[in-house]
Amino acid sequence: MEQKRCGSKRRGIPLSTVLLLLLASYPFLRAIYNIYFHSLSSIPGPRIWSATRLPFVRSLLQGTIVHDIQKLHRQYGPVLRIAPNEVTFAQPEAWDDIFRPPQGQFLKDPIWWRRGPGMPMSLISAIDPDEHARIRRALAPGFTPRALKGQEPFIQRYVSLLADRLRETVLAQPSSRAEMDIGPWFNFTTFDIFGDLGFGEPFDCLQNSRFHPWIALLFNSVKAAAFVSATRFYPAIEYILMKCIPPSLKKMQQDHFQQIVDKVHRRLNYEMDRPDIMSHVIKAGEELPIDEINVTFMVLTTAGSETTATVLSGTMNYLIQHPDQLQRLTNEVRRRFKSGNESDMTLDSLRNLPYLNAVLSEGLRLCTPIPWVLPRVVPPGGATICGVSLPGGTPVSIQAYAMNRDPALFRHADSFLPERWLSEAATDEESPFFSDRREAMQAFSLGARSCMGQHLAWAEMRLILARLLWSFDFEAPKNKAKWLNWEDLRTFLLVEKRPINVGLRLRSDNCEERLSASKC
Template sequence: MSIAMTEMFQVWSGLLPLGTVLLLLVSYPFVRAIYNLYFHPLSNIPGPRTWAATRLPFIRALLRGTIVHDIQKLHRQYGPILRIAPNEVTFAQPEAWDEIFRPPQGQFLKDPIWWRRPPGKPMSLINAIEPDEHARIRKALAPGFTPRALKAQEPFIQRYVTLLADRLGETVLAEPSSRVEIDIGPWFNFATFDIFGDLGFGESFDCLQNSRFHPWIALLFNSVKAAAFISATRFYPAVEYILMKCIPPSLKKVQQDHFQQIVDKVHRRLNYEMERPDIMSHVVNDRTGHGLPIDEINITFMVLTTAGSETTATVLSGTMNYLIQHPDKLQSLVDEVRGRFASGSENDMTLDALRSLPYLNAVLSEGLRLCTPIPWVLPRLVPPGGATICGVSLPEGTPVSIQAYAMNRDPTYFHRADSFLPERWLPEASADEKSPFFGDKREAMQAFSLGVRSCMGQHLAWAEMRLILARLLWNFDFEAPEDKAKWLNWEDLRTFLLVEKRPINVGLRLRADK
């Protein structure tokens, strides 16, 4: 119950009989629903009446993990501008990217419902809502994510991609038939988490070394659904308050131990005596006099570990899933990689060399489009004075979001939008008017967002995706599982803030002509 409702109840208690007060309280949700439908400032925005009347359909979709698919269907029915809650509007229109993330004046700040930091916790890059605080933290981290920094970090990345290929090779050779069927998804996670562990903390999580998830990462995956549930309760402060009070001490200790592992890693890295060109080195050697406090370093690097690893692994998993189900596309990419490189060595297959492979870039761009690592861009708030987005005037304080999943698969913007067609990203596709992809609105896809809060790690992500995919295709022959029942339909995956992945089974052999 809100503060206003509590005060109203106290007034009613003194003036009205108890039965009347109870009747008013019971009728309040119905009165509120009528207001939302007919008198709310957003009542003219298209959308289903049930979602406009109350937040409950939205929360149901969130907890079921079907929210991006449900909203995609609603966009197809009601159009690119959609009311998905009494006070919230979402967009599946390319112009919304600039108008929300690069407005001419007045930033759209993150919605505290989703982004506020937990009580008693330090500020991080992710939950720094105020622009000055965000800029301060980003400025300290940015030097570690530049192309120049990536060049110095390349040996670290190459080391773990080599280890990934070695481990997969050992797995194949252990089978008498020299062919295995494995779930490739965890292996991508092993590699990306180990890479970020070394770049961030000076030590990997040893996932590849042990061929299994580090307990810290396993706990992270298991907590994704819980995070969605906690986010849902924030729409009802009384429910959130009760939930927080009901968390058992044992679970709080698990959370603290989880965080302490990152604190220990940061502490060890900060005490290194040798110089190493990793991400943390730029934070340690900050000469501006405005370095980050240790508690902000701890929490920010914990968040970056997830943001810099899980998202990249998601794109690689989805891309490989599409490739094995489209042998012609897979063969085209294999031909390009093996035709360009005489070996898969670190000296030959460099990050600079990989950037120039057009079909590799096209395949990964298509993977980013169809396997959006963050399918639903969480809301920002319309700034004071209101704003106009895609021609619709919205009052200040309105949460607005962008549905990347829905927009990336919208036939209005992409030819055969639900099909895996890397050719749409080749340079000639946008230059030749006869190409079926000439009219594609490529600007609709902004996998790394835009503006002052765009993803700092996009250069690192591209480097990892190119190198991991190219190195594996150079060393191994991939194919779909013989049993089609084991094929994964990416569209069936649920979303709980992150994509809940299921096994991506692939057939794997050492390349025949190696």
């Protein structure tokens, strides 16, 4: 009887408590699985990053993602596990293995690349290879070297306007020397160029010496885009976030997009023929529907402008802090164009200036406009990358920032040394840069999805930098506290630039005399 009473007092653990315990222990159990039993558990990497996506998301939201991963690559090697299901590479062979594989394309990871809700497909968001090829086929003729010849007058016009605006700024100073943030001026120029080539009208940034409101809003939305991307790893959070967007913000986004729609509409209704990018899209006919034209040109406005301005800003920042390289480049430009006629400075004439090309190549290496190549997905059946076998469905990425600064690939990897890109560096075994792995630097990517605009980007970079060095004497700001360390900049998908302060004055009148002494 007593035994029965004791038994009657025993109570089982409530089912709700069991469920709560299981729910609470799930993250811990999942982390243990990810570290020790996941199919990627043999890939080197810090345990905390392998256990959960949270360290990755934290680094992304702080803007330190490329620097954090660079440190991890130096600690763990060129193949690195940066999340439970993701591997990244800082090894030159990864370019061909991922972007030019012998069998099966690595498709874009939808987490990063899929189009936003209600948005049409664009060149960037087209994940399906056939859809991407269709859009690219309509756009590609506008980005060929042949097309660039017809577009040169547009480019020359805005580079001349840039020089005029800077000259006015210098002459307005009592000392005829100005100190300014040169970065926005590069953005003014590249956005105006693409505005005219894409829509038949500039954004009037140079004309008004300030950003167009559309571009200002674009810059302010870059951080927000990183936050939205981070939520995609947690669908419930993404769903709640999308529901919480206030109507006023949605209206602002619609107005932002509508400005591009209006620009496209005006350009499509031009009666005159002009050799710009849009003219080739028009010739393609119905291959590109109007909604895809609108969103693609909105994306290309950023991709074709901000990235070029980033390289120019970073290159100028390094040049003013390295007066010997600045002097050598200035000498090359001014010797090549001694006549004093700026019209001689054509895109063709600039193409073969060896030190100019070397300086810009070094700028592309150290100031990579896309410092982190967003993930692709290993095709079904798996693939081998840099000798490592990975299962199908694994997101894989390339860390351009880490690779371009790897001392195992580049001698004095953190130093600005354009000489490494001169032809003799690759052929002279006595050169300190003979063993540099130059093929590691692929600023415009490779394969079917390589950057179409690379010819335009190179043309703009050469012309803008050469024209400014021909017209002005540049120097570092007098206050060294204003010097910028490029390595301190944060990355939110794009590089978050800070002021690039430079001193400049008009080119000295006795430049020709000083040229002979190699001081000009």
